Amino acid sequence: MAYRKTPAELRRLEAAREHLVACATSVVAEVGWAQASVTAVADAAGIAAGSVYQHFPSKTALAVEVFRRAAGREVEVLGEVLAAPGDPVERLSRGVQVFARRALENRGLAYALLAAPAEPAVGAERLDFRRRYRALFAAVVREGIKEGVLPEQNGEITAAALTGAVGEVLVDPLGHPGTTTTDALLAELTAMALRCAGAPAA
Amino acid sequence: MAYRKTPAELRRLEAAREHLVACATSVVAEVGWAQASVTAVADAAGIAAGSVYQHFPSKTALAVEVFRRAAGREVEVLGEVLAAPGDPVERLSRGVQVFARRALENRGLAYALLAAPAEPAVGAERLDFRRRYRALFAAVVREGIKEGVLPEQNGEITAAALTGAVGEVLVDPLGHPGTTTTDALLAELTAMALRCAGAPAA
DNA sequence: GGAAACTCTGAATGGTGATTCACTTCTTCC
DNA sequence: GGAAGAAGTGAATCACCATTCAGAGTTTCC
Structure with missing residues (x-):
């Protein structure tokens, strides 16, 4: 049974989160908050819309x-x-x-x-x-x-x-x-x- | 056939419009643009939501x-x-x-x-x-x-x-x-x- | 009085976009 | 290798409003 995340995996997750925040920041800087939909941000980060919720409980939390x-x-x-x-x-x-x-x-x-x-x-x-x-x-x-x-x-x-x-x-x-x-x-x-x-x- | 609006009727319509604008202004001043829904504004003015569209083609136009x-x-x-x-x-x-x-x-x-x-x-x-x-x-x-x-x-x-x-x-x-x-x-x-x-x- | 044309109503419609979830794919550990 | 659990997916769901529209109520004018 896989109970513990390996350090490399933790780093990967953390990096993914950082990448998401960075991409979201770019999107917001380019199109503003109102146009920065979850889909747009996820697309920019190269992940599925649903995956955003792996890192943040809501769009608001990410914002x-x-x-x-x-x-x-x-x-x-x-x-x-x-x-x-x-x-x-x-x-x-x-x-x-x-x-x-x-x-x-x-x-x-x-x-x-x-x-x-x-x-x-x-x-x-x-x-x-x-x-x-x-x-x-x-x-x-x-x-x-x-x-x-x-x-x-x-x-x-x-x-x-x-x-x-x-x-x-x-x-x-x-x-x-x-x-x-x-x-x-x-x-x-x-x-x-x-x-x-x-x-x-x- | 009722073709022409009587002056009194025109005044009434104009007054209704003014009243709507005034009420909408109050609502906006109280709760902001984002919370000023068509329903909220119509309620404040004492008319139905649909009636707003008698006076303005869209919510945006009213705003x-x-x-x-x-x-x-x-x-x-x-x-x-x-x-x-x-x-x-x-x-x-x-x-x-x-x-x-x-x-x-x-x-x-x-x-x-x-x-x-x-x-x-x-x-x-x-x-x-x-x-x-x-x-x-x-x-x-x-x-x-x-x-x-x-x-x-x-x-x-x-x-x-x-x-x-x-x-x-x-x-x-x-x-x-x-x-x-x-x-x-x-x-x-x-x-x-x-x-x-x-x-x-x- | 009553037909015509208008205004008003508010429930139904439609579009948008956040959030969920059944499923697939990947990781971990034996 | 393979079972167990986690992460990733994206289509379906859900919620929220603006807008529409069929019918009810009013006004106008003969």
Whole structure:
């Protein structure tokens, strides 16, 4: 009787699960949550629709996992940039750039994380994600205030504005002459962010 | 043979349609687009599900009408405030306050207009709505630059930041001690908006 | 009053997509 | 090799709504 899974088998199963999550992430980034049906995701992963349920109890559970992984990566990256030692204003500037650049480089995924229509469970994750983003920005703003390089203000609101602004720019790319290139857009965003936090003009 | 509808009958039909749109708006504001089924909306309006199709060819058409009406009102109100004569900085400040206050006073509707999951047709309307909001803000910012009361900047991005910031604050009310009252929140938002546009501190 | 044309009703229809399950295929262990 | 159990399959099932439609109720106009 075959009671125990061999280590190789366990690895294979784990790999299959990872592959499924990765493929699902791609599908979501390409077509959004609404269009990412179980069948579409299973097809992308090269398995049968029913097999998805070997790894996740429901489509919702898979969606939440996809969101958490992707969002977690973003929060981690931003956290590292913002928590680095050094001038808060400088860090804020870098943080906005990293946030925006990563979003622009993988626009589909960024849209899925920030704004795309999604089922309630994913929506709840999204709230948490935004909250964490804001907390990161807010911490730096508060530091800046304490060090006297930023004026008195509600850091949470400034942080909300920064996430909101980047999200807004992403969702509708502002086809404005003079802001067409990524670099120009990043420069404008950064300048706006610094003004928003009340940093003296560069 | 009854060929012509009497004026009273026409009025009654028109009123029924208006009532349907109004009830649908309430339902959407309360439970969001996703939960606003034809049955739920019809129940709210006190008619049968099938009767909805006397007034609109599809659920989508009704949803679009609901969105347009509500969004149109908001754009109009904001437009009046921002287009008033006077100091651009002052107008900007008032505009943000009006935008935010109205949103906070009818949070459900504001969320539906700005962010709630919705079908593609409504999503398209939303893009347009946001674009119009941004255009209004951007015009004032550009005026401020021209008059020399605001520093050189990309008005579109500042405008995007303002809409994004208010939306962000709305979606997740920042349960922060000291920012609990509407007035305090409005004051903080306004201050942030002025910094964001580069207006000198009040 | 009553025929014609309209509005309203709500149960039946139809389409979509998640989930299940009887079956096949693969692994483990004797 | 082969029995026992697990994983994989995909067609069938199920649930959920938007939409339709046959019949009931109203209004119009002679």
